[in-house]
Amino acid sequence: MSNTRTHTWQDIHERIRGNILNRTWSPGELIPGEAELAEKFGCARTTVNRAMRELATAGVIDRKRRAGTRVTVQRTRRVTAEIPIIRTQVEAQGLEYSFCVQTKKLLVPNTTITQIMRLRAQQKALHIQSLHLANGVPFIHEDRWINTHTIPEVLKVDFNQTSVNEWLVENVPLTKGEFVIEAVASSKRVAAALEISCGDSILSSERATWLDDRSVTLVTLYYAPGHQMVFTI
Amino acid sequence: MSNTRTHTWQDIHERIRGNILNRTWSPGELIPGEAELAEKFGCARTTVNRAMRELATAGVIDRKRRAGTRVTVQRTRRVTAEIPIIRTQVEAQGLEYSFCVQTKKLLVPNTTITQIMRLRAQQKALHIQSLHLANGVPFIHEDRWINTHTIPEVLKVDFNQTSVNEWLVENVPLTKGEFVIEAVASSKRVAAALEISCGDSILSSERATWLDDRSVTLVTLYYAPGHQMVFTI
DNA sequence: GTTGACATTATGTGCATACATAATCACAAT
């Protein structure tokens, strides 16, 4: 037997994962119970439980009380990315970051925006358009609505000093959010801001964020042509 | 005191998270140690540990031995998405899925592809181009390389029955992968396949996947105009 | 003042035990 190894939960985790990768336990198949594995590996059930829990949250196995544990039949792939604040994104490329606020007005948004942000009719919100630059070259055009009822402090901040992006990330906690990516042909407005040709193919991302059930901000970013977003699987 | 509540780790988790959201403990600030919290909440240290561990993996707090636990100063936002197989994506919209393989050849890829897939010089790989349709309308154009040294079984599969996508997801386990999204102007080749105009703005995603240190597949998908990818924060 | 040895401390983990909970099965009643 090779059971003389250590039995940290990471070890158990790797051994179980190995058995799944090499198809000792195939997708859909029931794998031995915690108690059995604990005996087999010579450790406590708690340790097996910990290892299996990690595998379950990683989506490798499906667990159900009484029914046991099965190797997940993969139907989806989970991808994730850490989206840094724009300043960091620029500086990571060794470029100098700058930004400028182009418009900033408190006004009543159109019905679509009103609905998404769950504002009451005729309620105003803060609308800010700004440009982020890398070494003086337009990098991202930002079109943002901020719910001043959720974040009243925002009205007092001087956004010529700190970018809205940065201020919000550092000062407002979020409970949930949605992030939609799309390829669009640049509009006249956006093309002018980014100094590209109207109709050029660019990436846009729309992000809506929430603090419990109150909307925080709704922002659309238009990236300069060629921008890539990288995720890991 | 309101310490008469239950003390499941989820409860403790929520109470700590509440204290962070309402800024009782602000970003960067040191929060009380496990032992202290355990006493305060009237539960075992293990339970506090479990709650804090979840918060740590969610990126809400940073923990260091001896140094204690701090509320994370947010500098990045984590976004995730579950990418389903294309069939599911189409059928979820209530449309009928179909696909056709356009080319399938075993050949030596160019140097870029060879490098990315870590093939040896002059080693061949399987190149497959196919089209996915929703209700008969082109949906995604797929350009894929498969490493036949990692997955030799692939040569025996009839890809007119099952799509490559589907077969791989169900039959090949992965250990890691990278996923890059970009907005591109459609090339002549892709425009023809998707039945759109050359130069139209479309989303492309390139995905490279690995089984330990051996490459599995390198695939680029070109989505029909207007396609959106949705992530959650 | 710098270095290095050692104590201290907060988190990290393993284990035995007990009980909770959800799903399933077996079997009887209808």
Add this chain to the structure above:
DNA sequence: ATTGTGATTATGTATGCACATAATGTCAAC
């Protein structure tokens, strides 16, 4: 066949305890 009921069982969780490990602080030696 269907429904209901209770036993069974695998996972889920709480706890006390012990020890491991990584950072940090202290203090003496140089």
